[in-house]
Amino acid sequence: MSPRLSGDNLFKTLTALLAVSAAAILMITAYELFVGSLPVLQKFGIYFFTGTKWNPVQTMVNPEIYGALPYLLGTLVTSAIALLIGVPLSIGIAIFLVEMAPRTLRVSVSYLVDMLAAVPSVIYGLWGYFVLRFWLLDYVEIPLSRYLGWIPIFGGTPQGLDVLNGGVILAIMIIPTVSSISREVIQAVPNSIREGAYSIGATKWEVIRNWVLSYGRSGIFGAVILGLGRAVGETMAVTMVIGNTIGPSAIPTSLFKPSQTMASLIANNFLEATPGTLELSAYIGIGLFLLLLSLSINVIAQVMVTRVLKVKGGAVE
């Protein structure tokens, strides 16, 4: 057999070609989304990204129009809530696992976190719709609305299926991601730094707060961004608890308002649109928007995290 055609070269080429799968899938995705959204982008231009009206049915009084801003805001606000609640919880768990837990507890808590990651999104949604909704209503939303309802973000009549519910569910769902990466980052902090800190008479918490977290801050920040990426792309759980409104009323002006995220809009309405219409193009446009947002967040996060974890111990050591 000539060297060119040897089994080795064939195999190598075969695997190299198949390795392109991920890139190919990404290219196909980008292509389909671009092509599919051209109609709506051409027709509405910048309004698609900054406008708030959304009307698929052309009538005499109301023209067909598509503006994605409310859903972008919905995505951002629910993700922000997810980070506000989920990140401190995740870092607390990571600190507990690395700095505090005895070996047996460490294993069980890891299982706990892994199980949280294993629950499918639709089941989080199911639980959020039938259980969390009433918890939030009774213990959080109604009291807050009664006493602090004059503050805008607590305004409106709480119904349970709203921005807050979405944010809380997302917070729970990002805990596995953020906590496990934070855990690796904290573990990678060299022991010599801890020893130095203990030796000058620092308490355990002071060692953690002033030195360990400080040393690992860029890695933890990367973990947070990854969590953000996860929150932005999450669909089913949010769809089931966010209340599903359309148009300007979907703008999340209050925690207790029902709203809509980019992902939930697609999940709720994609099947309503007829292929080939402007309406379908609008949903594909939302998908494109969502893809660009998620991809940029995830790429930034991956770069940050790999940089910190690969250069174990940081650049100065």
Next chain:
Amino acid sequence: MAGFESENAGMNENMDDVKTSNMQNSVPTGIKIQTINLNAWFGAKQALKDINLSIKANAVTAIIGPSGCGKSTFVRCLNRMHELVPGSRSSGKVLLDGQNIYSKEVDPVLIRRRVGMVFQKPNPFPTMSIHDNVAAGLRLTGLKKGKNLDEVVRHSLEQATLWDEVKDDMKKPGTSISGGQQQRLCIARAIALQPEVILMDEPCSALDPAATAKIEELIVTLKEDYTVVVVTHNMQQAARVSDFTAFLYVGELIEYGSTWSIFENPKSELTEKYITGRFG
């Protein structure tokens, strides 16, 4: 040596007393730290066996012995750093000015302020400037920004003979200086808290000869204000800098006395073998 023998005999007698009395308030003069039946384990492995040693105040005591003999472990028991290792254990007493640092009411955090430590590999805090490295311990106890803080920082760096070399670079990260300078920075960091004892775990083993010489000079000057305990695997170093020397072997204290007597007139055959380089 006559003087040494009577010292030794005195310690033996006193130990029985100490074992039966609760608090030793009047301590044999000049003794800063006394360990009584100190044992230490890493999991199941015993690293120290019944160490009974008295460390004199305002003197430099060297701990020598072959690798693995427990020197580092011993010194880490003196400021309760040993217990930070998961699975570690210790028993016995360590009296600092007569008070057992291992008794239940004592907080290790406070002990570590009184007994400072410098490590084998210099470990200045990389996320802090040179100034903040030295100030770190002070900031913990509430001494915030201000002239006071800066003065203490300067004084500590002067004592560590580092001030002149870094005074214009105080804002640079603690790791931006050479290895020898980093170690002196760590010494300054420990000194800033005005401890009573400074423990040094092979402080020069990661440094070049010039840096080592500087630090050895420094050690000798430190004993004026502090009690110094230096762990070293370099016997010549021990002979150069210390007043008293303890020889550890496989976790046991083989011999202890003035440096002169250990090196010129060792009592134990094992000590002699080690000193003359037959092993270790």
Next chain:
Amino acid sequence: MTSYTYRKFKNKLFLALSLGCVIIAAVPLLSILIEVILKGAPELSIKFLTQTGGVIGSSDAGGIGPAIQGTLILIGLTCLISMPFGVMSGIFLAEHGNNKYTSAYAAWMRIFNNALTGVPSIVVGITVFAVVVLTLGHYSPLAGAVALSFIAIPIVARTTEESLKLVPNSVREASLALGVRNWRTTVSVVLPDARKGLVTGALLATARIAGETAPLLMTILGGQYFSQGFGQPMDALPLRIYRDAFLPYSNFQAQAWGAALFLILIVLSLNIGVRAASSGWLRK
């Protein structure tokens, strides 16, 4: 309060708060498990697991047979599609990732692989809708499997690469020294040695895709009937849960819980399988 007692107090407080975070995170998990078991267990029966769904609105909610069948079909098809692509990618990245001619290419492929894991699953659904459903002219299990494969391939590729990298070089060298060709070494020697990791990767990917709902919405559509081949829409467990949950009939909502229980059992057993198969291999 002196500075020292304040420090001690802060120490105790924050360490307790860290423990508190663990407890707070456990609450939703426990609640989900309890609710699913309490509300779903009463539904489980042979009839429930094998019958088709009842007429919506009637008193007989029927069963979730088609959904279970759909999920199993999807798992099978997805593995069939994603394993070859994923494993071969992983082989390439592991065996040729450090070669000076191909390492830049491999590095880029790895970047794309990681990027793909960041694509939201609903976007995958849109893409496959455009590529497969519109081309075929109808919803199909094939479309669903392709969509799930888009999600599974990067997972399989990454776990394959990592488990191949764990095989010590000495194993490869021994085989090469015996005169076995490179590709043969990889296939017959290295791959079997890494099979624990490969199985783990497959289980991991399966556990992930079994619970995916969004990409199925516009690829297999869902429905009340057992699958009738590649030309018709199909149901699946996650879809059934989603649809039944929002029906205004309590017997159908109860079905959603039953289906959720069944799905969680599948996913959890797959995860336990991962733990069993890997024990010690996984980084965490």
